[in-house]
Amino acid sequence: xxxxxxISAEVRFQRIAGVAGIVFVLVIxxxxxxxVPAGLPTPGTESGAAGAFFADHRGLxxxxxxxxxxxxxxxxxxxAGVLTAVRRAERAAGTGWSLVGFxxxxxxxxxxxxxxxxxxxxxxxxxxxxxxxxxxxLLALNGTFLALALVGLTLAGRLAGLVPRWHAVIGxxxxxxxxxxxxxxxxxxxxKGPLGMVGLSGWLLWTIWFGVYxxxxxxxxxxxxxx
Numbered sequence: 001x002x003x004x005x006x007i008s009a010e011v012r013f014q015r016i017a018g019v020a021g022i023v024f025v026l027v028i029x030x031x032x033x034x035x036v037p038a039g040l041p042t043p044g045t046e047s048g049a050a051g052a053f054f055a056d057h058r059g060l061x062x063x064x065x066x067x068x069x070x071x072x073x074x075x076x077x078x079x080a081g082v083l084t085a086v087r088r089a090e091r092a093a094g095t096g097w098s099l100v101g102f103x104x105x106x107x108x109x110x111x112x113x114x115x116x117x118x119x120x121x122x123x124x125x126x127x128x129x130x131x132x133x134x135x136x137x138l139l140a141l142n143g144t145f146l147a148l149a150l151v152g153l154t155l156a157g158r159l160a161g162l163v164p165r166w167h168a169v170i171g172x173x174x175x176x177x178x179x180x181x182x183x184x185x186x187x188x189x190x191x192k193g194p195l196g197m198v199g200l201s202g203w204l205l206w207t208i209w210f211g212v213y214x215x216x217x218x219x220x221x222x223x224x225x226x227x
Contacts, residue, residue, distance in 0.1 A: 002115025010084055012181055014221040017081020018038025019076035025207050027071035031121050034064040043136040043199070044192035050135075051126030058123035072109040078103040078210075079168035081217050082153050107145035111138055133189065140185035143178035143199055146206055150175035153213065162216050171209045177202030 041050040079102040102119030154171035157163030
């Protein structure tokens with residue numbers, strides 16, 4: 001395959017990855033826009049109240065969570081697109097931050113698969129207190145994997161010129177908040193309190209960072225397209 005054909009294939013894949021990044025954000029935001037107004041329990045909520053919510057809203061939870069496999073699929077495609085976009089710059093610099101970020105995406109997918117499975121299980125076994133505690137612990141500790149993705153892909157994107165400084169600031173701030181929430185997991189899951197806002201703030205910045213990164217891949221593909 002010629003160099004021009006290789007570049008064209010990379011451009012097409014980056015476009016797909018950019019769209020995948022935007023779809024990921026739309027799916028996870030959509031799920032939360034359905035569940036949060038319905039009263040989705042926050043970390044630290046008493047287990048009986050949390051179990052009652054999932055039992056009473058089993059159909060709603062199932063409908064909101066049904067598209068999440070698409071989100072996980074899109075997250076992996078997005079991460080692979082970033083790897084494609086930055087690999088030349090990283091090889092020249094002798095770094096591998098994109099691999100760190102991609103690993104973070106894979107790990108957060110695995111963690112959230114268990115979180116969603118627990119939400120389904122709570123709809124059928126709401127009296128199981130251990131399930132809710134495990135849910136809260138995983139949700140908090142997942143901040144570690146989000147921080148890995150944020151730091152790794154932000155540094156790789158900066159090196160390759162994909163990520164402007166303001167975008168990087170959002171990424172690093174979100175990573176700091178997520179990692180702090182993971183570190184404070186025992187306190188956050190013990191009872192409801194203001195510390196839960198640390199992880200929530202980091203999550204909101206994570207979604208902004210992710211969506212903007214998807215747009216950056218689309219823009220980069222337009223610039224890199226061969227004449």
